[in-house]
Amino acid sequence: MKASDLFVKCLEAENVEYIFGIPGEETNDLTISISESETIKFILARHEQAAAFMADVYGRLTNKVGVCLATLGPGATNLTTGVASANMDRSPLLAITGQTEITKMHKESHQNMDPVTMFTPITKWTWSIRDADGIPEILRRAFKIAAEEKKGATHLDLPVDVAKMESLLQPLSRKSGIVSGPTRSTLHGASKMILNSNAPVILVGNGCIRNNASNIIRRFANLTGFYSMNTFMGKGVISDNSPTHMGTIGIKESDYALHALKLADVVISIGYDLVEYSPKNWNGSNLKKIIHIDSTSAEVDNYYNPDIEISGDLNLTINLLMNSVKRYQNEIQINSINKQEITLAKARFRKIKKEVDWRVEQFMDDESYPIKPEKLIHDVRNVLSSEDILISDVGAHKLWIAKIFKTYSPNTCIISNGFCSMGFALPGAIGAQLACPSRKVVAMCGDGGFLMNVQELETAVRLQLPIIVVVWCDSDLGVISTKQRLEFGRNVFTNFNNPDFVKLAESFGAKGYRVTSTDEFSYVLREATKSLHIPVVIAIDIDADRNELLFRSDRFHE
Template identity: 60%
Template sequence: MKASELLVQCLESEGVEYIFGIPGEENADLMMALSNSKIKFILTRHEQGAAFMADVYGRLTGKVGVCLATLGPGATNLVTGVANANMDRSRLLAITGQTDSHLLHKESHQNLNVVKMFEPITKWSWSIRNAKNIPEIVRRAFKIALTEKPGATHIELPQDIAKRESDIPPIGFQEIFRPKANQEQIRRAAKMILESKKPLLFVGNGCAREDESPQIRNFVEQTKIFSINTFMGKGVIPDDYETHLQTIGIKSADHALQAVLEADVIISVGYDLVEYTPKMWNSDLNKKIIHIDYTPSEVYTFYRPDVEITSDIGDAIDAILDEIQKLQSEDTSFDSFPRKNVPEIFQKVRSEVIERINIFKDDESYPIKPEKLILTVREKTNHDDIVISDVGTHKLWISKIFQTFEPNTCIIPNGFASMGFSLPGVLAAKMVCPEKTIVAMTGDGGFLMNVQELETAVRLGLAVIVVVWIDNDLNLISTKQKHEFGTSVFTEFGNPDFVEIAQSFGAAGFHVKSTQEFSQVLEQAKAIVDRPVVIAVDVDYSRNEVLLDDSFPPYVDSLNHKN
């Protein structure tokens, strides 16, 4: 068969359902092959949107999301979305076309070294030069994308290679099994936890990515050890657990940081340093650290594990719990779990976190306060519905206020952290979970970066809800400028009529004029099942300073030696 047909067969053998992208001349053979495939091609309106959709598909399914573009400008348009997936550890394969292989060594129309361009932002990037190698190359790309820590891969198919023939069959998906944890390390970890006075479980992206929530929840339920999560670890432990201190990740302004500074043992589980630097909580190098992850720890000055467990996270957590219970039965001198005396600082932090979440629960002022907006969205959605945040000040508020109860139901891009992520992202989420309410939360800056994907949503009949936070400003940048320099520059802009924008695409559009109306419109939006809904809401960002400089006076004096 033709190489282009073989490539499609290889994708089918990997279980690919969708390919998101934009066709071009140089991938015409591949597009023809796809037209006869069970794989559904989703035409997007920008390649960046295609990459973001593939990213979210990978996060929600645990499979590899696939995006496609042609050579040159099509390939460069993929870059931001591919980089975002790679740094957020999302499973993605980018496929790009290319000019004839005999032209690649010299200057030719739209030709650039795409493989070289993708190398720094993927785990692996390769150009197909022999049709008979396609099954190996495709299998390798999927295996690398799926292997912990997962990420993005890239394959290039020159147009002359696409027309050649091959008789090599696809290799197909092969499941990967991980080894059990080392028993000696498990015993050391259990003993260290039993000897500690203030252990704290630090839950990261790896726990949500591989859905290790049942084992981790069982661990904290049995031990009553307090826990905390990063932005991308939200939902692994429900926010309503009495021992959960919720989300950390806003540098030194996090109230939850006070608890981390007081902890004597950090049980780091699936923690990605890319989200939150250990320098924030271990600058004195005085923390004992138990590292539990699928891969060895990064070499980092402020992250020096005393115990390093490289294995399946869930198996390791279960084994540590079993060993704790065994050691407690063998040696009654241990202060066993669950303990009667809970660290006071942890209780205080938990109390303050809940108080700050609910501080504007009954506030009806308008423009709406971020806390009230987020609480309203939470009230109008089920626990297993999905909210996807864009990047901006709203991301920080969502991370702190939006109560999350299941992993991957509040998706916050926090590795590469690219603006423009949420609108394409909710389209993929709705395709994966059509029965759920899917909400994008985006600033007016990020929304207009990929607003063209509203047409994709309308064409596909995807009933997603897009909440646009309006303040006519790149607010996170202006907030940080004011915090450092006392003023902001070059961040203000004008906005279009968001209702007319939505309606011109064929979507429903609302611009609410009161906090009470926002709640009513959200309810209306949920009843619209055949097209997307855009809700513009004016936001009062006057309390943003609390995100960057929240000293929490009651605890400062007692923690001066830590700060």
């Protein structure tokens, strides 16, 4: 078998459905082999960075390894931002790059550079294939490493002369992974700590979504009655409709759920990833007891030194912990002082929960224009179903979405909060729509981030994907501008001009709307959801003055 054909057979054995990318001269053998596959579809992107973002979101939503492809040199360098983003957001991804002949790699030659060295700090593993017979092992290893916790990116480099070699080998078959769980002693210790606590809280993160543990965690929260909160990338693990869920942490002093976390004496962190939100922000005194529950051991951090670590399968672990808590309940004697402390803590948590809900709902009837961020997000939530998907780009709108957008199920609000690259949402929406063709997909973008990958509108039009892009317009890089004003009293180098977004959308073959009043937005968005095969772009002016609230400390509403 030709090596490039064997490579594709190995991809088929891994159940690869889509490969996102741009072909090049050094990948021609491979792309021709892909074209002959009966199960793999190649999605031509218009920029390699966008191809990686598409593979990233596809991987998140399907829990499979997303695959992207680029040629050598500039094709490989263009992939790096999207690959780094997937790796830091813990998305399973395989990046494939072409390469010059092995005989030229030791010297200067056209577009030749060392991609393995370049991808090393932004992937879990990277390798250059030098022999056709190594392909089955190398491909299996790349997929295995990408899918292992914590999930992330891998990279393979395929020289053009290796792609033309012959091999008698066949792909390796996939095997089921190892399931590990907690010991009896760690369960006993965690149960005693939980049952002796006065103000425990549950902090859920991205690992809960990656491990499909939402249902068991909801049962755990209901059993204990503990208040809970999530990181940006943990939205939907526990529904925002839960009476004891306080929403999203991660916006520092304007973050009202953070007050509850600071009041807690025991933090039960499940799938929590330090890359999203530093524990120094909620455990600055280093006095909290922490129970770390995740598929991997805890990162080393001065402000995150768990008293108990439980590493293993989350569904198995939480189920065993619930049984252990029930078993030891009768052994714990709660004195009158502790009962008073527990009652007081619950009253404080109820007050914070009330405050969080009020801040989500206070502008739901506000018709002022430019539209307030809270009102816009409320209207989007009102139009979409609970299982539709919202994808946030990076900017001030990301912070508003994290706090205000009510999320009821995992993987229905996708936020990049590890690497946080602008330009993520539009290509991400394409990956989401391919992964979930029956759901509506809305990309929320600032006018800065939207234009960073606007070329992918052509990809969406060509694929007849009815994604909806909502562009928040203020002609400014909002987060940077706001932080400059708060610290220095003025903003510099953040303002720009925008195109006519309606004409821009139409020039790509998409449908464009320019909303000029707040009451018009809901109507236009509902019309956009009726599109079956054409992308829709909705531009609307946003009240950017509200952004200062994201970074200022404020008192509770009385």
